[in-house]
Every structure is written in C-alpha cells, then in structure tokens.
Amino acid sequence: MSYKQLENAMSISKVLSANDTGETGGHQAGMLIPKTGGVLSFFPLLEKDEKNPRASLKFIDSSNDEWKFMFIYYNNKFFNGTRNEFRLTGMTKFIRQNNLKAGDKIILSCERDGTRTIKHERAKTEETKNVLKLGSSWKVVKI
DNA sequence: AGCCATGCACCG
DNA sequence: CGGTGCATGGCT
Numbered sequence A: 001m002s003y004k005q006l007e008n009a010m011s012i013s014k015v016l017s018a019n020d021t022g023e024t025g026g027h028q029a030g031m032l033i034p035k036t037g038g039v040l041s042f043f044p045l046l047e048k049d050e051k052n053p054r055a056s057l058k059f060i061d062s063s064n065d066e067w068k069f070m071f072i073y074y075n076n077k078f079f080n081g082t083r084n085e086f087r088l089t090g091m092t093k094f095i096r097q098n099n100l101k102a103g104d105k106i107i108l109s110c111e112r113d114g115t116r117t118i119k120h121e122r123a124k125t126e127e128t129k130n131v132l133k134l135g136s137s138w139k140v141v142k143i
Numbered sequence B: 001a002g003c004c005a006t007g008c009a010c011c012g
Numbered sequence C: 001c002g003g004t005g006c007a008t009g010g011c012t
Helices: A092-097
Strands: A010-015 A030-033 A054-060 A066-074 A085-089 A105-110 A116-121
Touching: A030 A066
Parallel strands: A054 A116
Antiparallel strands: A010 A105, A030 A085, A054 A066, A066 A085, A105 A116
16 A cells, blocks of 8 residues: 555646846756756656766647757766756747747646646736726825 | 856757 | 857856
8 A cells, every 4th residue: 555646747837037038148048947846856866976967858738749858967066066956958949939938937747647748828917917006196084 | 046148069 | 150059157
C-alpha cells in the first residue's frame, strides 16, 4: 500500500520577465526557472556533480505542435564561476509565435503518462480598470 | 534569488 | 556577415 499519487498531473507557471522575452535586448533564448516554490520538482533531476547538466524536454502546445526545450542547470558556481540557476532555453520561437511579452504567463503541465504540455496566458492589461473616477473633490458633509 | 546584459560560437 | 543561442558575469 503506497500513497504516492502526488507526482501525477502537476503543473507550474512562470510569469515572463522582460529579459525572458528578449524585450531588454538580451539574447536569452529562454527563461529562468525559480528554485523556489516547488517548481523544480516539475523538471527532471539533473546531475549536480557535473557542470551545466541538461535535459531535453518535449512539450505539446494547444494546437498540438511539438516543442523541444532544453532544461539546463547552470551550476558553474560549484566549479569555476558564480552561476547557480536553472534555465529553460530554446523558447524564442515559441515566445515569438505567440507574441508573448513580459507579464504574460507560461504554464507547463505534466500529464500522468509523462506527456508535457505548454500553455500561455496573456496578461490582463486592463490597467485603467480600477481607476474608477469618483469625483474626489466632492464629499458628503453633514451639517 | 532573480533579472539584466554581453562575448563568443555557431549556423543560415 | 548578421541573427540566434549558450554560457557566464554583473547588478538589484
């Protein structure tokens, strides 16, 4: 009797930063993966004893297209350098095709059969929605 | 911890 | 030769 059913159909999401989408001029080719929030458990375990280990992952989007991303652990901090972070690279085409901008969200899911899917969520840019004008110079005065 | 930025290698 | 992506350093 085992109780392991947590690894089924999990999904994570990441809000794109300007640098992730390339808007800052950086040629990043992908996005940073936060080390916190349990996000890492979505990805395969990488060999931390070797430098910059990586895993190629296949994702299916909503139109059933297949995408190949590279999950890389830049860990040269434990070798020569200063890096200690995870990245998902090779996403430029996907970002462009869907016209994703900073603030938009990427949702990655993992089905029970191991299939990984990718979705995106447009940021709600209704910035002036809650700026309800109430005639602030008027107020009720009791006499 | 996460985001920004860049030199260089590679490929069209 | 210019765009793209990797790897890496720097800055907040």
